[in-house]
Amino acid sequence: MQIGSPCLYLGSFNAEQFWREADISSLPAIADPQADKIVSIMDELQFIFCNSTDDVLITRLPMDSSYKDYLWELGFCFSYNQFPLIELTSGEEKRSPKGICELLLNTENDDYYQDLLTPISRLSPYSIEPFTKKLCQQYGLQCPDLDIEIVKKVNSKLFSHQLAKHLFADTMGEIVYRASDLDAVGQRFLQSSPFLIKDEFGVSGKGNLLISSKQILQRIVTYISKQEREGKHTRFLLEPLLNKQTDFSCQFEIDATGETKILSIQKMQNSGFAFSGIQTAESSFQEFLDRSGYFEQVEAIAAQLHRVGYLGSICLDSMLLQSRKIVPVVEINARKSMGSINHYIDRFLAQFSAQSSLMFFSLGLSHHVVFSEILQRMQQAEILFLKDKPSGILPLASNTLNVNWQLHKASPNPKRTYKGRLYGSVVSNNDEEKERILNTMDNIFADLDIQRLN
Numbered sequence: 001m002q003i004g005s006p007c008l009y010l011g012s013f014n015a016e017q018f019w020r021e022a023d024i025s026s027l028p029a030i031a032d033p034q035a036d037k038i039v040s041i042m043d044e045l046q047f048i049f050c051n052s053t054d055d056v057l058i059t060r061l062p063m064d065s066s067y068k069d070y071l072w073e074l075g076f077c078f079s080y081n082q083f084p085l086i087e088l089t090s091g092e093e094k095r096s097p098k099g100i101c102e103l104l105l106n107t108e109n110d111d112y113y114q115d116l117l118t119p120i121s122r123l124s125p126y127s128i129e130p131f132t133k134k135l136c137q138q139y140g141l142q143c144p145d146l147d148i149e150i151v152k153k154v155n156s157k158l159f160s161h162q163l164a165k166h167l168f169a170d171t172m173g174e175i176v177y178r179a180s181d182l183d184a185v186g187q188r189f190l191q192s193s194p195f196l197i198k199d200e201f202g203v204s205g206k207g208n209l210l211i212s213s214k215q216i217l218q219r220i221v222t223y224i225s226k227q228e229r230e231g232k233h234t235r236f237l238l239e240p241l242l243n244k245q246t247d248f249s250c251q252f253e254i255d256a257t258g259e260t261k262i263l264s265i266q267k268m269q270n271s272g273f274a275f276s277g278i279q280t281a282e283s284s285f286q287e288f289l290d291r292s293g294y295f296e297q298v299e300a301i302a303a304q305l306h307r308v309g310y311l312g313s314i315c316l317d318s319m320l321l322q323s324r325k326i327v328p329v330v331e332i333n334a335r336k337s338m339g340s341i342n343h344y345i346d347r348f349l350a351q352f353s354a355q356s357s358l359m360f361f362s363l364g365l366s367h368h369v370v371f372s373e374i375l376q377r378m379q380q381a382e383i384l385f386l387k388d389k390p391s392g393i394l395p396l397a398s399n400t401l402n403v404n405w406q407l408h409k410a411s412p413n414p415k416r417t418y419k420g421r422l423y424g425s426v427v428s429n430n431d432e433e434k435e436r437i438l439n440t441m442d443n444i445f446a447d448l449d450i451q452r453l454n
Contacts, residue, residue, distance in 0.1 A: 006054040011126020012099045013042040016201040025227040025234045034404045034419040044397040048344040050078035064398035066372035082107045088406045100130035127335035150309045154334040164329035173239035179224040186217045198237040246320040249339045254311045260302040261453040266339035277359035298329040352390035355424040364417035364451035372396045377444045396423040
């Protein structure tokens with residue numbers, strides 16, 4: 001396979017839902033179908049991986065034409081689909097979610113996609129899905145040589161905990177397989193500190209539950225016991241709540257020979273347990289990691305992943321404690337990540353001697369907002385990133401803004417606020433300039449009668 005050969009980019013940013021078994025008990029959570037819908041169409045962000053007009057980016061919804069033109073003016077090169085893979089109707093919202101590979105296999109516009117993908121020889125997915133291999137077979141693509149069962153295994157928090165325990169003797173936490181064990185181990189943990197219950201495939205704020213009292217623990221034990229009586233099995237990881245200073249991640253790749261290529265270290269900003277922003281770690285922090293032996297730990301982790309048959313992209317979530325101790329394995333994400341996206345944004349920005357701070361604006365819309373108007377307002381206010389003005393905000397997706405409004409546009413509820421997000425890279429030379437850019441963006445939202453929710 002030649003590195004420069006035409007490539008297809010696609011993927012699901014919420015692939016964890018396709019790896020989780022249906023008969024496993026789950027933690028209580030507040031359903032948020034609007035947030036789930038936004039995450040399902042974040043696939044536009046993958047334009048950053050494309051290298052030429054021969055590369056194809058396929059997304060669930062076609063990219064807004066004004067946004068595509070803006071990206072092309074910046075020098076990003078890719079082809080893209082002009083037919084949707086999902087229908088934005090309120091009925092579609094209620095159907096079981098499907099990965100993008102399954103959607104593409106079952107599209108009504110098969111001839112169109114066959115023509116679009118005829119020149120393509122290989123696939124670079126964001127994550128491996130149950131239908132990834134079948135998609136490659138149908139379109140004659142060179143596919144990552146990965147069994148879905150290996151992917152599921154490596155992404156499991158139970159696996160990452162066991163791997164960490166094997167490599168690092170001071171790894172803390174216990175796996176429980178019954179509600180009664182959850183009760184007993186949880187009671188013991190509470191004697192010294194609050195603790196976390198982690199779902200095997202929880203992600204970005206879902207599937208992590210903080211237990212700070214016996215009363216809360218008993219409610220969860222009762223909740224899980226009821227599911228076990230209904231025939232479900234229990235698998236949770238319990239970890240003490242650590243005195244954290246910094247969340248960070250290491251992006252690396254493992255090739256077929258087991259060689260590891262470290263791409264970047266990203267510092268994360270989290271709200272609760274959910275992602276809210278990310279930027280490449282400063283050189284002093286990376287030097288500290290090097291002196292502390294962190295990169296040798298990464299090599300040891302990669303060797304274990306290769307030993308069980310995994311190759312490809314990895315995002316290793318790690319943590320620096322207030323004591324300056326490094327926890328190398330918080331969890332393992334066997335896929336691309338927001339960190340890898342930010343790394344590729346920084347590669348693009350290197351020509352401007354600039355770096356990215358990736359974030360998103362969580363918004364509330366009571367009316368339809370045309371994406372081109374957002375771009376126009378940003379340009380008028382001189383905060384839109386441009387080649388001749390390489391500072392401001394580089395928008396990273398268009399459809400995440402309006403998707404929930406679009407779902408209900410036939411009969412919108414005038415009293416309801418529909419959730420949207422604007423993902424962007426804030427490019428600025430200093431914190432003062434960054435604050436000015438963000439304040440200006442807030443003023444644009446206010447002028448357009450859009451609520452800022454974060």
